[in-house]
Amino acid sequence: METEPISTLPELTAFCERQRTADYITVDTEFLRDRTYWTQLCLVQIAGPNEAAAVDTLAPGLDLAPLYDLMTDQNLLKVFHAGRQDVEIFFHRMGSIPEPLFDTQVAAMVCGFGDQVGYEALISKLVGARIDKSSRFTDWSNRPLSRKQLTYAMADVTHLRPAYEKLAESLEKTGRTRWLDQEMDVLMDPETYRLDPEIAWRRIKSRNKNRRFHAILRELAAWREREAQTRDVPRNRVIRDDAILEIAAQAPTSTEALRGMRALPRGVANGGFGEAILDAVANGRNVPEADLPVLEKVEPRPAGLGPVSDLLKVLLKHVTEKHNVAPRLIASADDLERIAADDNANVRALQGWRRELFGEHALALKAGRVALTAKGSRTRVVELDNTPKSVD
Secondary structure, eight states: OOSSOBOSHHHHHHHHHHHTTSSEEEEEEEEEOSSOSSOEEEEEEEEOSSOEEEEETTSTTOOOHHHHHHHTOTTSEEEESSOHHHHHHHHHHHSSOOOSEEEHHHHHHHTTSOTTOOHHHHHHHHTOOOOOOTTTTOOTTSSSOOHHHHHHHHHHHHTHHHHHHHHHHHHHHHTOHHHHHHHTHHHHOGGGTOOOGGGGGGGSOOOOOOHHHHHHHHHHHHHHHHHHHHHTOOHHHHOOHHHHHHHHHHOOOSHHHHHTOTTSOTTTTSHHHHHHHHHHHHHHHTSOGGGSOOOOOOOOOOTTOHHHHHHHHHHHHHHHHHHTOOHHHHOOHHHHHHHHHOTTOOOGGGSHHHIIIIIHHHHHHHHTSEEEEEETTEEEEEEOSSSOEEOO
16 A cells, blocks of 8 residues: 555556556545535545555645546446445546446345444455454545544455455355346446436425425425535535425524424525525426426235235245345335235336246245245245145
């Protein structure tokens, strides 16, 4: 590892050029986002097969173009662990996803390491190393960084190299590479990272089913999102969710009515801020009926699904233990309830490799073509015919 973080363009250019001959690099970032809307990138750690270095992204005048060129190199695999936030940072800075991409947390789930296994646990199991997490809550914007901080940061990419190689080998041996490819679709989709003000209202939880309410909510949330982006402050620093919900429900038409909102801080209703809120409310009130938000319909589920759902849970546990894969990767409890209610439920467990592994068995169990049996501590799936026999 470099003794100090890279802080000059010649250093960065040379380091990035040396990594281009590698098959892969491991990548991690340190950032702050509690005081701003846009994530403040403070450090980027990269490890190639033969060297590793941290890039001081806050170094005065440092041009990060060589780093971004490296991240967009289509011939170089970028390996992250639980990389959604890291990828989001690069997406907003580069305008593209750093592909090709491999996420070791997702791969670990496919390889049977449990649901959303943490970095420390994964490294302990695969590499036998212990990670010192005492610097986890560091303010990464402070300079200079200490040797302890840098050691902590670099451990997130140096140990990831052997972990990645072991996971990749396991995927190849078990023929599960295509499983991983399907799981990476969300991480590889630009829509995952877009911060569109027009859809910001969907993040705000409400049980109100009135479409006009949601039209006003949509306008208020879009205004707040644009305001937060422009001022580079967290959304709730502009106005909190509970205030937005109260305003959308009351739909005030005057400053006085706005002043009466309990969730709105004193003084917010006055001046340009209050005018902007009232404009958003008016825009929502004036949305034509045909353009009101379409709310997802929650179909009532038939009564008495409990026993079938319970059987499906046992089947899921049986299948995932047999094939050494995390249950959450196959189906959630809600997915199982949906399958219990509908053979054509729109759930992942009835699609792709999940259907092959679990979905077909689930439908057969519902239809009475197979049954679950137990012998001692072991369960089996058996066909129901004149002479029951194991199908697994």
